[in-house]
Amino acid sequence: MNIIPTPINNCLIIEPKVFHDERGYFFESFNNVVFTNETGIEVSFIQDNQSLSTKGVLRGLHYQRGEFQQAKLVRVIEGEVLDVVVDLRKDSNSYGKTFTQTLSDTNFKQVYIPRGCAHGFLVKSDRAIFAYKCDNLYNKESEGGILYNDPFLNIDWEYDLDKVIVSDKDKILPLFENALPL
Structure with missing residues (x-):
């Protein structure tokens, strides 16, 4: 496993080690011992989620607050997405910064997102199956979110935002400056 x-x-x-042969491929998508030894981060995932979305679907930017904050390990099983992370931890020297990474079924990359960050993704392929592990259970009352096109964050979604498909709920999320505290 390569950790960047x-x-x-x-x-x-x-970046997991992927073994290809005439039958296809095999890779270990997560190994807690290796992850902890390589990163020094101890995490215990307790919930797995999966979604199917079509081209242009934008989900996010979402986070959980308080005792229900979640660390996540995200990956794409089928297709390609642009994955986006926003640091909401006021005590972090990367507070307010964003990070984007293309995840696909051909590059096998995954992103580990620590607690205290908002997360979203945009589907670049005709469809995408997106999977993620969480270290805490989802709690509706602890939901938080930030508007995907917040001018302060100025995220380059690498897509025409006039053509994105966004849920009604995500269209009315607050701006970064008005987001609910962690």
Whole structure:
């Protein structure tokens, strides 16, 4: 496993070792012992989620607050997405910074997102199956979010934002400066 730091504290790109042969491929998508030894981060994932979305769907930017904050390990099973992370931790030297990474079923990259960050993604392929592990259970009352086209964050989604498909709920999320505190 190759672990690459990002501009956001403790947000990491994970590149698993992929073994290809005439039958296809095999890779270990997560190994807690290796992850902890390589990163020094101890995490215990307790919930797995998966979504199917079509081209142009933008989900996010979402986060959980308080005791329900979540660290996540995200990856794409099928297709390609632009994955986006925003640091919301006021005590972090990367507070307010964003990070983007293309994840696909051909590059096998994953992103580890620490607690205290907002997350979203935009589907670049005709469809995408997106999977993620969480270290805490989802809690509706602890939801938080930031508007995907917030001018302060100025995220380059690499897509025409007039053509994105966004849920009604995500269209009315607050700006970064008005987001609910962690």
